[in-house]
Amino acid sequence: MIHPGNWLRPHDLLLERYGPQHWWPGETPFEVMVGAVLTQNTAWSNVEKAIANLKRTERLGCRAILALPEAELAELIRPAGYFNVKARRLQALCRFLEQNGAADAPESLGRSETQDAVRRALLTINGVGEETADSILLYALDRPSFVVDAYTRRIFTRLGWLAGGETYAEIQSLFEYNLKRDLTLFNEYHALIVRLGKDHCRPKPRCADCPLQAICPSST
DNA sequence: ACCCAGGGTCATA
DNA sequence: TATGACCATGGG
Numbered sequence: 001m002i003h004p005g006n007w008l009r010p011h012d013l014l015l016e017r018y019g020p021q022h023w024w025p026g027e028t029p030f031e032v033m034v035g036a037v038l039t040q041n042t043a044w045s046n047v048e049k050a051i052a053n054l055k056r057t058e059r060l061g062c063r064a065i066l067a068l069p070e071a072e073l074a075e076l077i078r079p080a081g082y083f084n085v086k087a088r089r090l091q092a093l094c095r096f097l098e099q100n101g102a103a104d105a106p107e108s109l110g111r112s113e114t115q116d117a118v119r120r121a122l123l124t125i126n127g128v129g130e131e132t133a134d135s136i137l138l139y140a141l142d143r144p145s146f147v148v149d150a151y152t153r154r155i156f157t158r159l160g161w162l163a164g165g166e167t168y169a170e171i172q173s174l175f176e177y178n179l180k181r182d183l184t185l186f187n188e189y190h191a192l193i194v195r196l197g198k199d200h201c202r203p204k205p206r207c208a209d210c211p212l213q214a215i216c217p218s219s220t
Numbered sequence: 221a222c223c224c225a226g227g228g229t230c231a232t233a
Numbered sequence: 234t235a236t237g238a239c240c241a242t243g244g245g
Binding site: 035036037039040041042043044045046047081082085089126127128129130131132135147149150151152190193194197198202203 | 223224225226227228229
């Protein structure tokens with residue numbers, strides 16, 4: 001471990017500033033899963049347009065998405081970018097849900113299995129990598145899996161708590177080892193990291209008025 | 221006209 | 234295991 005610091009402190013500082021985020025922005029577990037795929041390397045504002053199209057046409061359902069020709073699905077999600085790739089990924093996800101008896105109740109996926117088993121299963125879906133799997137686990141299935149995204153890496157590298165070259169699994173382990181394994185904590189922590197990232201931790205940092213100034217070396 | 225966003229896959233070495 | 238090309242829209 002590079003940094004022996006208090007890994008809860010950033011969470012507390014962010015919570016103080018921003019308040020509870022109550023993530024994920026989505027009304028149902030299935031919508032969360034769809035959003036997790038659509039937001040891959042894509043601004044959330046674009047994902048919202050795509051999800052709005054699915055809702056407007058009453059296609060925001062597992063069976064509805066499977067019943068749609070791939071090209072038509074791609075057209076509906078066009079604003080989210082990579083629409084051909086993502087149309088295939090969404091149908092792969094829905095096929096997986098159906099094959100696992102969760103087509104009519106996505107939130108029930110893997111209820112009788114361990115978290116690790118569900119994670120490994122999710123990772124077999126084409127288009128579901130580590131971050132997407134963890135986002136689904138945490139925000140759609142209520143499983144305490146810590147989500148690591150580009151903001152997490154960037155923010156904690158700037159804090160000096162990461163070297164920058166760590167793998168996803170290494171970073172996730174650092175958080176999970178140094179924090180109490182708690183659904184609400186993991187949920188809020190990642191949401192707050194994204195909130196901070198959008199305001200202050202773009203590639204060009206805006207350190208002025210950053211909530212983490214108290215513990216950030218670049219603010220001196 | 222750039223740069224970037226809440227990644228993942230596949231081919232290649 | 235580790236890079237690099239590729240996927241594509243919309244907002245700053």
